[in-house]
Amino acid sequence: MTIQLSDRINQLGESETLAMSRISRELKAQGHNVINLSVGEPDFFTPDNIKEAAKKAIDENYSFYPPVNGYLELREAICQKLKRDNNLHYTPDQIIASTGAKHSIMNAILCLINPGDEVVIPTPYWVSYSHMVSYAQGKHVYVEAGIENDYKITPQQLENAITPNTKLFMFSSPCNPSGSVYSREELKKLAEVFERHPHVFILSDEIYELINFDKNHESIAQFPAIKDRVILINGVSKGFAMTGWRLGYMAAHPQIAAAANKLQGQFTSATSSIAQKAAQAAMETPPEATRFMLEKFRERRDLMLELLKGVPGFKTNVPRGAFYLFPDVSSYFGKSDGKTTIQSAGDLSMYILNKVFVALVPGEAFGSPNCIRLSYATSNDLLVEAVERIKTALAELR
Ligand code: PMP
Numbered sequence: 001m002t003i004q005l006s007d008r009i010n011q012l013g014e015s016e017t018l019a020m021s022r023i024s025r026e027l028k029a030q031g032h033n034v035i036n037l038s039v040g041e042p043d044f045f046t047p048d049n050i051k052e053a054a055k056k057a058i059d060e061n062y063s064f065y066p067p068v069n070g071y072l073e074l075r076e077a078i079c080q081k082l083k084r085d086n087n088l089h090y091t092p093d094q095i096i097a098s099t100g101a102k103h104s105i106m107n108a109i110l111c112l113i114n115p116g117d118e119v120v121i122p123t124p125y126w127v128s129y130s131h132m133v134s135y136a137q138g139k140h141v142y143v144e145a146g147i148e149n150d151y152k153i154t155p156q157q158l159e160n161a162i163t164p165n166t167k168l169f170m171f172s173s174p175c176n177p178s179g180s181v182y183s184r185e186e187l188k189k190l191a192e193v194f195e196r197h198p199h200v201f202i203l204s205d206e207i208y209e210l211i212n213f214d215k216n217h218e219s220i221a222q223f224p225a226i227k228d229r230v231i232l233i234n235g236v237s238k239g240f241a242m243t244g245w246r247l248g249y250m251a252a253h254p255q256i257a258a259a260a261n262k263l264q265g266q267f268t269s270a271t272s273s274i275a276q277k278a279a280q281a282a283m284e285t286p287p288e289a290t291r292f293m294l295e296k297f298r299e300r301r302d303l304m305l306e307l308l309k310g311v312p313g314f315k316t317n318v319p320r321g322a323f324y325l326f327p328d329v330s331s332y333f334g335k336s337d338g339k340t341t342i343q344s345a346g347d348l349s350m351y352i353l354n355k356v357f358v359a360l361v362p363g364e365a366f367g368s369p370n371c372i373r374l375s376y377a378t379s380n381d382l383l384v385e386a387v388e389r390i391k392t393a394l395a396e397l398r
């Protein structure tokens with residue numbers, strides 16, 4: 001039987017990050033010794049105080065439907081966190097807790113985008129942004145941020161990309177996949193451009209807030225002239241090693257929050273009650289308590305930068321946050337091992353996966369077809385071994 005699926009779902013691409021993880025799981029199941037540097041998730045366990053809060057919630061029978069936008073205590077804890085860490089004032093009616101930051105981003109897009117609305121997205125961008133915008137029938141306007149500017153766009157580039165049809169600008173800082181972090185001054189200059197264009201909303205994805213190697217986190221929501229138009233996205237997946245708990249949130253103008261509440265009320269209802277109580281404990285945990293993870297990620301970043309110096313033809317920036325490296329690998333395009341000719345980053349990723357069983361994500365997924373993404377959220381030993389294997393595979397290309 002051929003099942004006639006909707007055009008909408010047929011047109012939606014599979015998440016490339018999750019696809020590479022799926023392929024590497026399949027190869028592992030076949031008995032191959034795969035090193036998976038494709039998926040972006042911390043390899044730490046969720047901190048004990050957060051796990052205790054979840055166990056307590058189960059024992060206290062938090063088993064009923066929570067309010068669609070999240071328990072008031074959770075939304076208050078998020079507001080207090082935003083005040084404590086970011087000096088941002090929000091009220092609980094501006095917060096919507098969702099099933100991961102991914103869900104919060106989709107909520108924002110579905111609440112704002114009409115078919116044909118332009119959405120400005122700097123490249124490289126996080127993989128799901130483009131698919132989500134397509135799903136809402138928005139029109140992508142990509143702005144290329146090159147390695148020479150540390151993968152960040154300039155205010156002039158932003159100015160040039162905005163038209164009367166622009167509805168939304170969306171970016172992550174710290175950035176997945178480049179690890180770039182916009183400084184306060186850089187954000188201020190972008191905010192000045194937005195000030196001149198009051199019809200544009202700004203989705204600020206701050207999920208890597210706590211994985212910032214140099215400075216304290218800066219949010220573009222700090223600039224009062226544009227704060228009402230900023231949709232701040234954050235969650236517990238990365239900073240608290242809670243990817244499987246599925247809790248993210250949006251902080252936004254009350255009207256946008258109300259729209260997301262309505263949408264969620266029809267599609268998913270509230271996210272898990274137990275995850276909410278765990279996330280409340282995470283919000284009440286001061287950032288210093290998770291610093292050991294940041295320090296580990298820094299050590300691994302430094303190790304990877306050192307190791308990549310030994311890989312001929314890989315050109316990389318110095319990531320200031322998140323846990324990825326995003327080298328330009330285009331010097332291998334056109335080369336062959338006699339059987340396979342590498343035409344793209346996708347070809348190179350598949351070649352490396354099939355030859356030496358290291359899973360990476362091709363840059364096409366992030367709008368930067370000359371690059372590949374390596375996640376260094378794994379042990380030093382595995383990182384050393386992975387780079388050795390990559391070098392072995394590359395050495396056969398001429
Ligand atoms: N934004 C970025 C930039 C990410 O890397 C991720 C990781 N999946 C998400 C959002 C979604 O995170 P979550 O696990 O909270 O859905």
Ligand code: GLU
Binds near residue numbers: 015018127176
């Ligand atoms: N954010 C992670 C990544 O980019 C998780 C995978 C996903 O949600 O797409 O690899």
